[in-house]
Amino acid sequence: MTATDTVNPRGATAPATRVDASTRHTVTPRSALKARGEQITLAMVIIVPLAALAATVPLLWDRWISPRDVILAVVMYAITGHGVTVGFHRYFTHRGFRTSRPIRIALAIAGSMAIEGPAIRWVADHRRHHAFSDRDGDPHSPWRYGPGFRALTKGLWHAHIGWLFDIEQTDQRRYAPDLLDDTDIVRVSRLFGLWATVSLAAPALIGGLWGGSFEAAVQAFFWASLVRVCVLHHVTWSTNSICHVAGKHPYRSRDRSGNVWPLAILSMGESWHNLHHAEPTLARHGVKPWQVDSSFYLIKLMETLHLVHDVRWPDPQRLRAKLAPK
Template identity: 45%
Template sequence: MTALERRVNMAAVFIPFAVTAVAVALLWGGDWLGWSDVAVFVLMYLVSGLGVTVGFHRMLTHRAFQTHAFTRYAFAYMGMLSVQGPVIDWVADHRKHHAHTDTEGDPHSPHVGEDGSAMGTLKGLWHAHTAWLWRTHGQARARKYAKDLVEDRGMRILNRKFPLIVGASLAIPAVLGGLLSWSLMGALTGLIWGGFVRIFLQHHVTWSVNSVCHFFGKRRFDVEDHSTNVFWLAIPSFGESWHHNHHAFPRSAAHGLKWYEIDPSQMVIGLMKKLGLAWDVVVITPERQAQKLIGAEKPAKKAKPAEEEKVAEPVA
């Protein structure tokens, strides 16, 4: 990572935090939060959040379903509105995370290199949640871990346009806020709440899957990593916090595998399937889930089924 990339990543972390702190302080006086701001915040959170969970993660990283090229590009654009990095870098980092989960080489494990002491635990959680962004972020070799996207001309173009998409991520809520309120004040508050505050909250919800969901929570499947399910993050993360389920069955389109495990991203994928926008959706049967429960009797060793395969691409 170059010094410039490190500074840019640090700015992407701390500027939304600073604006959010100011926005919260402004709530104590004046008209700094109105109905138009709430509407813009919710719209931008849904669009960019589902761009990450349905697009970056389940569709592009794990190929949990197939869709048209236009839909792939649309979700890639939506995901980059979250300001979590260019699409190819995001996918490469996440595939590397699955290839080396909680072992040396994992870009954002809270467990690697720590001694188990209280201070070591805090350092590990800090690294997994935020500090990895100026240490190991974007360092996974794209040709190895995201070869399919590197060879896709449309994805390469979108990847290069990331700085412009970051600008759009701030400009769109400002324009929407101005139009809904028909005022410059509405444009400013739209920028604050639908832009910076939304980016801040979305960042920390996503990063909590890296940190919290590898440290605190519940487990029921026989997997070798430290992934956990965290119920209270399910709705803000659009189902990504059923992270232990996901590590047990990486290619599953659904991360919530029980009726009570709310998974909004799977609901969107189900709607896309009904509309003909998604097909070949990977489903894990109850029987397959039962075979992988902790303490379940293990069948005779055989080749891994497709839903368990690692998704890292071979070296070109």
């Protein structure tokens, strides 16, 4: 989506809203008390899983892990991660396909369980990112402070985590009017705390029942809740930071987005970021056979099962026209 593209929710009843990059009123202020409360909560969400991840080395040393924990962690990572990549990103933000009401709600819940914020806020932030990508107004550009080493180091921190603590938020009415007019998604967003709780509690409950002990529940909570959330968060944030500084640029885009192949599997295809910024509405980001994109595989499967339709697949001729000069 370019700076002057229309945010057009296909299939929604709300009228399309035009995003004008020349307009500076893209954020809404919050009360100081509310902002402080949200910042404290956010800090806990970041610090606690990170501390859990830091503790994995001694825990592994003591062999406090089982195949059960790995299975639960991988399954929860796949469900919540694809909830973000397929749901929040390729569907709600860019409308890369159309689907039914039950699937739409399921995608919103799965994405919410990644604990990256309510659906509407996530989408508004990302649409604003595309409107101002790597320019003034981008909520998380690593080039915010300039190209020098110190400036870029500061910018990478801002793009990775720092921007989450901004007092002002993206104007949701401006960037996500279609979702604000969707009563189902509004309800899912308002219940974000519930989905976050389920995301953290479910692995412990399943692990405890599966292992038949309280220790099994604690282990599952550690690996499939805390560590899983931490890894997924940092992979998502790496798309904002690393993928706008490093990587290859085979396609023409108006920013510095790059393809970073080492992140492809963990990011579920999101790290093929250069093509995404060249053609934001495509449902497939890894267009080469060797470019792993599990989000594309899932969307393709859903299309085969008639769960989604009107999928925006890449057009070879258009891709050739988008190739950057060598």
